[in-house]
Amino acid sequence: MEPKTRLYILSYETPYTPCAGIAAVMKHLPRALAKASEKPVTVLSPFHHRVIKIKDFNRLVEFSYPYSPQNLEKKATAHLYEASGVEWFFLKPEGGEYFRGSPHPYALAQKDLVRDSLLFGRMALSFLDKIRPHEKQLVMLKDWQTISTCLSNRSSRQGRRFFLVLHNTYDASADNSDLREAGYDPSGLSGVSLLDQGLSKVAHPVFTVSDGFAADIKGDPLQCKVMAPHLTKALQDRLVGVNNGPFASLSIGGDLLKEMRQNQFQGLEAWKQKYRSEFIKAVNEHQPDLEYPVWGEPKVFFSHTKGLPWLVMAGRADFNQKGYDLAAWAVERFLRKKGEAGFVFLPMPGGQGFEELMFLTKLAYEHPENVLVLPFRMERGYPQIIQACHFGLMPSFYEPFGMANEFYQNGCVGLARATGGLVDQILDPGFDFRICPWLKPKNSVNHTTGILFREDVSFKGIHGLWGDVFAKNGLDKIQYRRQNPLYANMAGAMEQAFFRAVNLCVKRPLDYYNMLLQGIDYISDNLSWIRAAHGYWKNMKEHDRNE
Template sequence: MAGSAAPHTIARPVLAFVSYETAYSPCGGISAVLARLPNRVAAAASMPTVVITPFHHRLPKTATLDVSWVGQCGVNFDGRLVVVHIHRHSGPAPHYFLRPEDPAFFAGMRHPYDVDGATLQRDSLFFGAAVWRALATIAPGARWTLLLQDWETATVALACAGQTSRPRMFLTLHNSYDCVAPHSRLRDAGFAPHACPGETVLQRALGVCEWPVFTVSDQFARDLVEDPFQSQVLAPHLAPLLASRLVGVDNGPFTDLAVPLPLLEQAAAGSPEALLAWKREKLRGFLTALDGLKPGDDRPLWGDLAQFRRDESPLFVMAGRDDCRQKGYDVAARAAELCLQDDVAARFVFFPIPGDEGLPGLEFLKQLAGRFPQQVLVFPFRFAEGFLNALQGATCGIMPSLYEPFGMANEFYLNGTIGIGRATGGILQQIVPVAQSRSYNPAVASRAARVHPAGLAETGFLFRERDGLHSEVDDWRGLNSTEYLTPGAPFDRVHDRLRFALYGSMVDELAGALRDAVDLASSPTSYAALLTAGIRHIQSTLSWDRAAQGYLRYV
């Protein structure tokens, strides 16, 4: 599919990943998947495989990309004709970027979704219409199969609804986010809403797309229809429609093995000294990076570098973009506070990427670092020179997610660190819990038994709030409502959520898991055994080639 090739030279059929974000316009997990999966599918498929995505012209990675012009198409949208230019970036799975002449579209500054809700709805609907029109220019006469990623690109199905000839389309859900799609809005945009009934984008798309609907882990497929937070709070309108259609296709790992293989072989043979020495070296690298750090307005360190302990106490790391309804930074902060006020010997390092609430939304972490300057540091910026060494030198990485489609526990293990995670979604699959631990309660045990065969080597710690709380669903609604964002209310996520029994139980169980990990750290041989087992588990269960075959089995 050379960019300058004549249209009739393009082979058929063609498979396309349609995504609102990619490695060239990253925000979250979808971009990480799109950086890996299309290439593996291209290698395994018997058809050309491409990626179709918006040209987010304000994002540097997109704006500076080497692309060639392929052609253009006209898109009738909101009562006017918008010209869209199609650009191609070469690779094993070539990327086709749709760039409207009107710069009001796809104008997010920090990431693709960095616009208000009405604008994101408009841009997503426009993208759906543009993809439908662009297919004939990208590959005239091709028999298209489209893999639509989340609601922002499920709009392609709405644009195709009612057409006499349309591509085969499959939906992949990386989360349960959705968007209202009123009949009048679709009609004004030039769609045929009567051909795709429903109240939201996903409801309408499900009636047009093929079976099955994919998700990015087997457990998240269950959670979408069984977990109260998903099925009764976040997406009750989807659960009945998805129950018989979901297929979980586990992602592959999001990083390569960083630990030298000989060290793992020695540890597996009963000699963990070299592996533990490697981790101590990485920790020293992190501390050296601290010595060179110069905080400023663009690097607002929270904590005290001079007071932060540089001893042998266990180090816990948490990282990723803050999302008050998903990530769980507040759960980790409160659990760390409970441990530290009881004089548990531990240190905590947080690497949050500020989300929609910005730095003010992370004030609870700033307060934690102020209260415990010897044990807590917070880096609410990209501390590239220190993060990897911190992760590789840490005792454990923490994932206290309120929900988790796939998760980064695999990245903990492949970087030489044991995982602690809430028993949900992909985390549940990636960590085999230690049964003889405080955190292994009946809620964890029952879920782990569904996922992990009996006798599987233990690899880390899972925690979960108690089952059977009478206020469970109401508490989830309360957590999701984020009342602390109400004007005039105290802007304190932790303080607001402590009134919910479910939240308190979640915090208590994580605090227990942290104590479990502190106990484990006192036995280097046991720690190394769990780590090596965890690495083996990730390597044996997660594979991008296997993921590619999982999709190709249906498409």
């Protein structure tokens, strides 16, 4: 009789131990995968002591795992939490020195993160051996932090398949002493990194979270020559892009949407004005302090930008991805050329805190009429500012998927650098894809749903210029980047995108609202979690059948 199949997802972060994008995916994907496959789904993740949000578990399962060069048996506990038909097991080794990242699971020294990831691989494999040993196991491994599960000599067995899912191309290396210390045999591994070593152990299709990012890994100079040159060749014929579903629900009601389809936008204008007023009220009532400051002069900003389009940028202030400093320079250039709009920045500071965002402080106080910065996640007023704004900014250097869908679901059009998953969410027929030929326009769709921009890629020595963008650390990296001709070209392209966006809102408001409507419809018609789950399941099932 054919053994029962169960799907396992191994993820270093979850909605209950969150950091960023993977946690958001894991909020939706396990349940959708169970529905699409009609198979039970179990999630395995480390028990991150300092951030886990679950207080009461359904039960505990004790097990042991081999660790150390002598493969000594160590004890561990799997803490089970059941939600919406999905099992979530959080694996906790004996002793409290592991998985202590805070304020998020990855907030550790790199050597400790590698150590903990290797430990998780040992525990996860032993738990997979122990739990339901007679079932067929199809195991999804999320990124390098879980890849060590398949590196052991005993990881493969009949009825078990590993599938790698890349949410980014971050990678790490473990030297032979680290591997031996965790009980792995380095002699059986080849490759310069953990992902490189794991690629020969996982199934042929390697998934990533959008068609655009799959194309970037194979063709974008940033990925091929700077971020992941060791992976590009090995992944050329293996990558399968599966677009994520939306991370937010549509906030515009059915009656208002019906009016929009009838080319009536007065209701939408009033809706946006309502949320602008609510955001203004929230900011005026906020009491700034050292932990929750406001940079700029809110009353001056609100007075001057009354009747002007607002553009917003929100999320993690990751200097090597999100492009806050790029946006700030583009805003400076736009305002210097007498452009008029309101720019609201909502960055969540990184490891260096507010100090690394001083360029935004400077921008806000030099241009208080046009720039307002709130460098924290607002508990009150956050949805309102997105709903009040006309455009959401995403100048990312790379973007596996991106938050464009969240902007559209909140009544805000996307304005983005053409990269990765953003080109799967924003349609701009006026954008010239010849400057990034590895990305393909959606030729079957003639709608315009947003604005894309991109720098010229014909620079001589572009690989070195990209390397320089990422080379400098410390607080002087902003000025260092501004001396880079590639980066300057990027800022110029974004500046021109600002003029295009503002002119659209001011001179052709009906075209703007139709752009928003088409964007909402495109997200609704093309992105869903059940569709993503079917994409994964179809490929996993076909590979398993062919093995």
